[in-house]
Amino acid sequence: MKEIKSIVAAHEVAVRNGEASALATVVKVDGSSYRRPGARMLVTENGQLTGAISGGCLEGDALKKAQMVIFSEKSMLVTYDTTDDDDAKFGVGLGCNGIIHILIEPILPEVENNPISLLKRCLEDREEKVIITIFNSREKRSVQTGTCLLLSETINAQNSGADPLSDSLQSFARDKAEEVLRKKHSIITPVDSQFPLQAFVEFVPAPIKLVLIGAGNDVIPLTRLADVMGWEMVLADGRSEYVDPIRFPMVSQYLVGTPQEVLAQLTPDQRTAVVLMTHNFNYDFEIMKGLFPYTFPYLGVLGPKKKLEKLIENLETAGIQLEEAQLQCIYGPMGLNIGAESPEEVALSVISEIMTVLAAQQPTHLRDRQGPIHIDESENA
Known part of the structure; x- marks a missing residue:
């Protein structure tokens, strides 16, 4: 939640300064990575970064792509494969052994309920919320729906800048939001077996x-x-x-x-x-x-x-x-x-x-933990 607060505050400063910005969000990870789905970074047109999508390894390249998104005003899905032994192409040996999918979206102030506006609404009260981000990892050059819905027991806010969601997609989103609110952890799930769309259904709890x-x-x-x-x-x-x-x-x-x-x-x-x-x-x-x-x-x-x-x-x-x-x-x-x-x-x-x-965890040394240290958000629906 602190990252969301920092990003919202940084965006407000950018708006006052007349600077355009883009939001980079980790939407899926295959394998291991330093940051998990839900990690975010705001990039302004002058290169100011707030938040983080990695341990510092990907930010430089993501900055360049975010500035392209700001200029084109079109979302972009970027994939970094850190399983490649030759990961020096990122400028540093990552050692993460994962494939990281990052959605970069332009923040258009004239768009009602743009991604930053939805994040800002997460800070308004202590109600548990769900943010739904839809992306296409197989056809990265296609139009990305992006961060499109904020749902809770009292809120149903849609990003008016995204393509209008069909009734079936909205029904799907509500069903998955209810599931995530019940389980209290995020999931990544296919939207439809006939289409390559996936949904990152993110659980956003109140701050401690x-x-x-x-x-x-x-x-x-x-x-x-x-x-x-x-x-x-x-x-x-x-x-x-x-x-x-x-x-x-x-x-x-x-x-x-x-x-x-x-x-x-x-x-x-x-x-x-x-x-x-x-x-x-x-x-x-x-x-x-x-x-x-x-x-x-x-x-x-x-x-x-x-x-x-x-x-x-x-x-x-x-x-x-x-x-x-x-x-x-x-x-x-x-x-x-x-x-x-x-x-x-x-x-x-x-x-x-x-x-x-x-967090309902037992204190222990991570070296003694069997299997991965993070919850697997993937869901085979």
Whole structure:
């Protein structure tokens, strides 16, 4: 989501400067690559790049082709075969061992719901969305439909610049969007066995929201790392002198008050992590009690295990009996075991644990993983 935010912001700057631009999107990967489908890069006519479609290996060539797209105002599908032993033609030994298909589309401001407009709508709220991009990898010189639909439970937006979609294609898109929303991961699927069209049906979740209860100095490195990740942040504390935008410039919402006043303004969802870091047992307890039942996936408690045990005992005394599923979303002491000591190391440990939990993964060394490290988006429909 951070990449989408950066691309939308860069496009707005380009528009103000009167510069045309194009959007490059990885729509399919056969084998391995540094970036997966959904990776994007905005290219302006003066060569400014925002985002990335590789580890830096393909950007130079993609820049030249994007400027051709800007000039012609016609989309282009480009394929890079990094399985070729002679990959020096890209200017560097890639070592990715994959075939990467990249769709480059001109961004025409006069076109309603152009690709950037659809991306911008992904940032308007915390609703899960699906972006559908249709491409023809067998006939690359043919007209590419491109990024054409944004769908969610409340949105059905079509790129008016693309060829009008037939009723059957729109029905196909809605069916696949429902499937992707249900499974919560992207797929790449043939549109019709009679035609060479394929659809990249991309799941776009809401950004992770980090609710920080506590504004001590040890929270500062946590906000810095979360900002690098592109997470939304809410900071709350009962001490107004601590909740200072100068100390926490990356935070988007600041809350000051009693636990009850803070709780009234919190709206945690399935992409929210809450961490209790006030170093005030009673304040943490009131927040923990007020958030029950826990409908969000991660509640982190700073401090030793005995502190969490005492918090749970107090909840039981208050008449709140936690079930096993509710206990499973509470992490205390919070963080992965990476040998963290300093506040910065603890922040890395906590950020890593939150990522693991929200991605429904088990922390392990990638070298010990059997098979590929990424989900295969391909679907043989």
